[in-house]
Amino acid sequence: MEVKSAMTRARRGLREERRLYIVAVSSLAVAFLCLGATLLGVTNLDAAADRWGQSGRITLFLKDDADPQDIAQLRVVLEGLSDVREVTHVTPEQAKASFLEEADVGADLSSLPKEVFPASLEVSLVNGVTRERSESIATRLGQFRAVSDVESYRSWFQKLDDLLWGARMLAAGLALLVMFCVIAVIGNTIRLAVARRRQEIEVMKLCGATNGFVRGPFVLEGMFQGFASALLAVLALLVGYLALHESVDSTLAALTGSRVVFLGVWTWLLLLIGGALIGAIGSALSVRRYLAV
Amino acid sequence: MQGTKVVRPFPFFRAGARASQPQLAKPILVLEDVYKFFRPDQPTLRGVNLKVERGEFAFITGPSGAGKSTLLKLLYRELMVDEGRVLFCGRDIGRLTDKSIPFLRRNLGIVFQDFRIIDHWTVFENIAVALEILSMPQRLIRSRVAEALERVGLNGRGDEQTSNLSGGEKQRVAVARAIVPEPALILADEPTGNLDPHLAIDILTLFEEINSTGTTVLFATHDHSLISKRDHRLISIDEGRVVEARQGLKDWPGSGIHTLVG
Numbered sequence: 337m338e339v340k341s342a343m344t345r346a347r348r349g350l351r352e353e354r355r356l357y358i359v360a361v362s363s364l365a366v367a368f369l370c371l372g373a374t375l376l377g378v379t380n381l382d383a384a385a386d387r388w389g390q391s392g393r394i395t396l397f398l399k400d401d402a403d404p405q406d407i408a409q410l411r412v413v414l415e416g417l418s419d420v421r422e423v424t425h426v427t428p429e430q431a432k433a434s435f436l437e438e439a440d441v442g443a444d445l446s447s448l449p450k451e452v453f454p455a456s457l458e459v460s461l462v463n464g465v466t467r468e469r470s471e472s473i474a475t476r477l478g479q480f481r482a483v484s485d486v487e488s489y490r491s492w493f494q495k496l497d498d499l500l501w502g503a504r505m506l507a508a509g510l511a512l513l514v515m516f517c518v519i520a521v522i523g524n525t526i527r528l529a530v531a532r533r534r535q536e537i538e539v540m541k542l543c544g545a546t547n548g549f550v551r552g553p554f555v556l557e558g559m560f561q562g563f564a565s566a567l568l569a570v571l572a573l574l575v576g577y578l579a580l581h582e583s584v585d586s587t588l589a590a591l592t593g594s595r596v597v598f599l600g601v602w603t604w605l606l607l608l609i610g611g612a613l614i615g616a617i618g619s620a621l622s623v624r625r626y627l628a629v
Numbered sequence: 630m631q632g633t634k635v636v637r638p639f640p641f642f643r644a645g646a647r648a649s650q651p652q653l654a655k656p657i658l659v660l661e662d663v664y665k666f667f668r669p670d671q672p673t674l675r676g677v678n679l680k681v682e683r684g685e686f687a688f689i690t691g692p693s694g695a696g697k698s699t700l701l702k703l704l705y706r707e708l709m710v711d712e713g714r715v716l717f718c719g720r721d722i723g724r725l726t727d728k729s730i731p732f733l734r735r736n737l738g739i740v741f742q743d744f745r746i747i748d749h750w751t752v753f754e755n756i757a758v759a760l761e762i763l764s765m766p767q768r769l770i771r772s773r774v775a776e777a778l779e780r781v782g783l784n785g786r787g788d789e790q791t792s793n794l795s796g797g798e799k800q801r802v803a804v805a806r807a808i809v810p811e812p813a814l815i816l817a818d819e820p821t822g823n824l825d826p827h828l829a830i831d832i833l834t835l836f837e838e839i840n841s842t843g844t845t846v847l848f849a850t851h852d853h854s855l856i857s858k859r860d861h862r863l864i865s866i867d868e869g870r871v872v873e874a875r876q877g878l879k880d881w882p883g884s885g886i887h888t889l890v891g
């Protein structure tokens with residue numbers, strides 16, 4: 337009954353203060369949008385890292401003067417490993433051709449001697465091989481006589497990890513900032529609403545309303561504002577995603593072999609619930625401070 | 630302050646509690662040697678002693694600034710006594726905690742000079758608020774409000790916007806809000822102060838009708854013409870002290886009306 341009455345009164349409050357609340361919600365929606373966009377970036381980086389991490393690759397560069405028999409033996413060893421899915425021999429000609437095809441540089445590079453491109457064995461690992469495991473396989477393979485150099489893309493993964501960490505920190509920092517924004521903006525809005533409803537608050541108190549009864553609707557109104565802001569931001573992000581993902585997808589697929597993904601269910605649910613919760617906290621703090629019943 | 634010492638609230642003033650038989654047998658209101666200071670050297674109320682029985686109708690009078698509003702505020706705990714005791718149904722309300730004050734006020738109906746009606750609410754909403762506080766179901770609220778509207782002579786006008794009402798009608802809405810939870814005691818602080826004389830009589834009559842159903846009414850006014858028309862008990866505050874007359878001005882003890890209303 338108490339909750340129902342508070343909701344009825346909160347609805348009336350939302351209707352009466354809609355101008356005030358629309359301003360608050362739209363500015364908070366922008367804050368949530370920034371956070372949501374960052375989270376979308378993190379989600380996609382994460383997905384990409386995940387995909388690359390799973391499809392582990394090792395490149396064994398072969399010595400120019402390597403004995404074909406050694407190479408054949410190496411292949412046999414490789415194909416015997418349970419972690420290895422596929423081994424492809426790339427000759428210098430093939431390496432040059434694929435480089436020329438992919439590198440879209442203006443200068444004419446076709447005159448480059450094929451010795452610039454060493455022969456290699458491209459080793460694809462089966463899905464689910466951890467980075468440590470692929471690292472140790474690479475070290476062992478480096479000891480073969482035919483191998484001049486091993487590339488396990490470790491530094492590359494390290495960079496990706498660093499990037500991901502940075503993005504996560506950014507998201508966390510933004511989340512904190514947005515939290516303060518929500519508390520400040522909603523707190524202030526509720527303070528104004530309390531001032532504007534001073535008269536009815538006084539009447540309720542004289543009729544014997546408890547603190548909770550008077551404060552309840554304000555907390556609900558703050559909660560609604562937080563939720564609405566987060567919802568608006570998520571919807572705007574979704575619209576943007578739906579409008580752009582196809583064109584971005586094709587570019588990204590060519591570049592990295594991955595596709596754009598939207599925020600995970602838990603992420604946007606968390607945004608909505610977090611928005612509502614922080615909105616409620618912001619208004620509760622404000623009401624405690626400005627509504628001395 | 631004296632009143633803040635006891636922390637435990639009285640059960641009588643908790644949600645849903647009803648007055649017990651011994652409580653009902655006691656006078657509804659007793660003031661024992663009550664002092665209220667706004668300035669340390671000059672008390673607004675000095676040693677007020679007063680007893681009000683259930684079902685009484687009493688005027689509280691005295692010149693402007695005598696302390697009528699202050700006395701009423703002590704009763705609904707807008708203010709706390711500085712010395713002495715205020716007993717409502719035998720309970721010392723000076724010692725109520727802040728948490729219990731709402732439950733005290735649910736036993737009171739309070740009406741003011743300035744109506745305190747919310748202009749952007751309908752008549753119904755303005756009255757229903759007193760019952761919503763009690764978590765009453767909507768169906769019951771509707772029937773009780775309709776009943777209250779009938780009692781104050783605004784039958785069927787619940788849907789009207791209060792901003793369109795005249796002063797007299799607004800005060801009727803305020804009275805309806807005060808009586809709708811069926812309080813034991815009505816406190817009216819100059820309820821006719823903003824009304825024309827003939828409307829003032831109407832409102833006074835309305836309070837008398839409410840009183841005739843058993844509700845105790847304290848009616849504060851400095852309007853001599855109103856007091857002189859009736860023979861109710863007269864409680865006059867002068868220089869912080871109470872002077873009383875049982876039967877209106879007829880048996881007024883002092884040297885006439887001038888000591889009464891200045």
Ligand SMILES: Nc1ncnc2c1ncn2[C@@H]1O[C@H](COP(=O)(O)OP(=O)(O)O)[C@@H](O)[C@H]1O
Binds near residue numbers: 667673694699
């Ligand atoms: N909150 C307050 N602070 C200081 N002085 C007050 C306060 N309330 C009332 N007073 C003083 O107490 C006296 C009585 O006021 P009040 O009870 O309003 O008189 P009445 O209602 O009889 O006209 C006045 O002198 C007034 O100035």
Ligand SMILES: [Mg+2]
Binds near residue numbers: 697698699818819
């Ligand atoms: Mg007064």
